[in-house]
Amino acid sequence: MKFEGTKAYVATDDLTIAVNAAVTLERPLLVKGEPGTGKTELARQVAEGLGLKMIEWNIKSTTKAQQGLYEYDAVSRLRDSQLGDAKVQDVSNYIRRGKLWQAFDADERVVLLIDEIDKADIEFPNDLLQELDRMEFHVYETGETVRAKVRPIVIITSNNEKELPDAFLRRCFFHYIQFPDTETMRKIVEVHHPGIKSDLLNTALTQFYEVRDTPGLKKKPSTSEVLDWLKLLLAEDLAPEDLKRSGANALPRLHGALLKNEQDVHLFERLAFMARSGR
Incomplete structure (x- = not known):
């Protein structure tokens, strides 16, 4: 067995x-x-x-x-x-x-x-x-x-x-159970969202791991949350360029699937404010 x-x-x-x-x-x-x-x-x-x-x-x-x-x-x-x-x-x-x-x-x-x-x-x-x-x-x-x-x-x-x-x-x-690395995460995504376009997946996962690695984050988004986020991206038919973030807009698209408390949302808002102020 x-x-x-x-x-x-x-x-x-x-x-x-x-x-x-x-x-x-x-x-x-x-x-x-x-x-x-x-x-x-x-x-x-x-x-x-x-x-x-x-x-x-x-x-x-x-x-x-x-x-x-x-x-x-x-x-x-x-x-x-x-x-x-x-x-x-x-x-x-x-x-x-x-x-x-x-x-x-x-x-x-x-x-x-x-x-x-x-x-x-x-x-x-x-x-x-x-x-x-x-x-x-x-x-x-x-x-x-x-x-x-x-x-x-x-x-x-x-x-x-x-x-x-x-x-x-x-x-x-x-x-x-270690948090999945990028390659393992791709395999997990393929199970739940088979056939997802590679350019969209590359952009989304890069952004996802950037969010997870943001210093000061209270709750890091998990595997289940990135799967929910990808489901929303597919439902909205978003392209990789739609996910691009600038300093003035640090929050990811549809961030409610990834950030689950107001402290983390405020953290990204502060990052955007600092970028606009040139600090």
């Missing part, structure tokens, strides 16, 4: 090596990288490329590790007992299976995505150490032990918003 990328996802050699190494070692693959570099999409494409089902657990700031295992609804059971409902005799009626339980209970191997783990509390990763390592957990309410029928492929993403515990990192195979 080897991942080699898909037609819809340009995977670099080091990324495919990382995926296959994690599968071979039976370790979770921890993927970091700036937003928009395809971390979440990687899990979907690994599942598609290997012909596996994917189970997705999206982490929020309020998410607790226990929710990935199961949740016991004691309130509903109390209410039903007061109403004389016969199903209160079976506690399993009040246990809701979490994403890890679903992955462990699958008859065939699945891809389990734990998306944006760094959004949760700092103790969240440590609370999952044993379950991800041993591939089992205990259900105290029923006394059963849930074990993975087939070890899932676990892919964990992080935007690096907070440091992850060392004990957790030791149990993962780590890969950082």
Whole structure:
């Protein structure tokens, strides 16, 4: 079982090596990288490329590790007992299976995505150490032990918003997705916008990387944003000369697809003002 990328996802050699190494070692693959570099999409494409089902657990700031295992609804059971409902005799009626339980209970191997783990509390990763390592957990309410029928492929993403515990990192195979260079970006664009004219693409990508490299930029535009920008350029049927910027007009055409906060817009406006003033 080897991942080699898909037609819809340009995977670099080091990324495919990382995926296959994690599968071979039976370790979770921890993927970091700036937003928009395809971390979440990687899990979907690994599942598609290997012909596996994917189970997705999206982490929020309020998410607790226990929710990935199961949740016991004691309130509903109390209410039903007061109403004389016969199903209160079976506690399993009040246990809701979490994403890890679903992955462990699958008859065939699945891809389990734990998306944006760094959004949760700092103790969240440590609370999952044993379950991800041993591939089992205990259900105290029923006394059963849930074990993975087939070890899932676990892919964990992080935007690096907070440091992850060392004990957790030791149990993962780590890969950082570098922002695509120009050549890789061309391949990505070809997947999403096949047949785009080379002169337009050359001009657009040159401008895009110039915007990304502008000193003082608060949020650099990502891969997903340049794809949106190119879609707009194609929809407006713009030519390469339409994209030219001068000092007096430093903002790129349709800049709302690339610049996502007022500080960065003001930065380019200040650059234009300085150019007009001859500073």
